[in-house]
């Protein structure tokens with residue numbers, strides 16, 4: 001029997017995440033969007049409340065959420081402000097490579113130190129020549145005795161400036177392309193790590209991705225996640241697990257825009273009646289409500305398959321592209337429904353529209369998700 005009812009415990013988790021978002025994120029969402037400052041107080045509060053590090057098992061000091069529970073939390077954070085939400089959720093992306101491939105020793109060492117210090121981590125894959133083509137990284141890690149020496153340049157790294165640890169994808173066997181990649185944990189304070197320019201951007205502006213240079217950075221060989229040259233596989237397994245998180249935040253954005261526009265449409269009168277009574281507007285709500293529901297079920301499907309440790313790549317790609325496309329479409333339609341007020345910064349839907357755009361791009365563009373689905377469907 002399949003049930004779409006949340007358990008009592010899950011309902012409590014949603015209530016807790018909503019309370020956190022309403023109390024700590026929603027009131028400052030616009031402020032951080034305008035200032036582009038990093039929301040440290042909110043991140044620290046997320047530590048106080050056990051909202052961060054959901055993917056990390058309790059035995060390592062994390063919140064120990066299942067993938068499904070993580071999605072319930074991400075939807076609430078995304079609804080309140082996806083920019084602040086990603087500052088909190090980026091730890092899950094950066095630390096999942098250790099969960100899928102790291103030794104117990106490495107997990108204990110990194111998670112223990114990070115969580116004790118209430119710190120952040122960054123996932124460092126993208127480079128100027130390696131965007132959608134993630135296997136094309138040019139950052140090198142050369143083994144010299146007991147250390148790797150890392151040289152290279154990363155860009156668009158979320159929380160890169162704030163992180164204590166970087167999960168860096170490097171080339172350890174240059175002749176082998178994606179098969180010669182390794183994932184290596186780099187402490188941010190290692191000599192030779194240099195944080196570069198912040199990316200000025202359209203949406204999710206509380207989060208400030210940066211460029212990072214690695215110049216002759218030495219890390220112990222024991223910092224390799226899994227085995228040498230398994231990095232590409234680890235990155236793909238990571239995305240399979242984390243894409244439902246991006247998708248659930250997108251469901252949150254769409255849900256929020258819909259709620260705001262609904263209140264508006266029921267109150268705003270033109271031609272002597274609420275605009276909600278015009279069929280053209282009503283049909284837009286019908287489509288948006290259907291799409292948000294469908295997106296949430298695709299997210300839940302991917303999260304449940306992840307928790308059951310089933311093959312989830314196709315389904316997490318479906319959830320990611322569908323939910324983020326829905327967020328973009330719904331936010332755009334909600335701006336339209338609210339007319340000039342929707343376009344104004346007096347209302348939150350214009351921010352959601354800018355925020356939603358990014359979710360179609362990071363953690364693999366939606367074209368890349370379609371490539372994954374097409375490849376697996378046409379096998």
Ligand SMILES: Cc1cc2nc3c(=O)[nH]c(=O)nc-3n(C[C@H](O)[C@H](O)[C@H](O)COP(=O)(O)OP(=O)(O)OC[C@H]3O[C@@H](n4cnc5c(N)ncnc54)[C@H](O)[C@@H]3O)c2cc1C
Nearest residue numbers: 123124125126131132156157158209361362363364365367
């Ligand atoms: C704000 C922000 C935060 C980010 N955070 C991180 C982070 O924390 N860590 C990290 O490692 N990266 C991060 N990224 C990088 C992000 O994952 C990449 O931007 C994304 O994967 C796309 O790469 P690209 O920007 O180089 O675009 P490109 O790969 O150059 O793609 C450009 C366009 O071409 C399309 N395209 C490319 N190849 C194909 C193809 N084969 N078929 C069809 N279309 C194709 C793409 O879909 C896209 O529309 C972040 C990016 C942004 C903007």
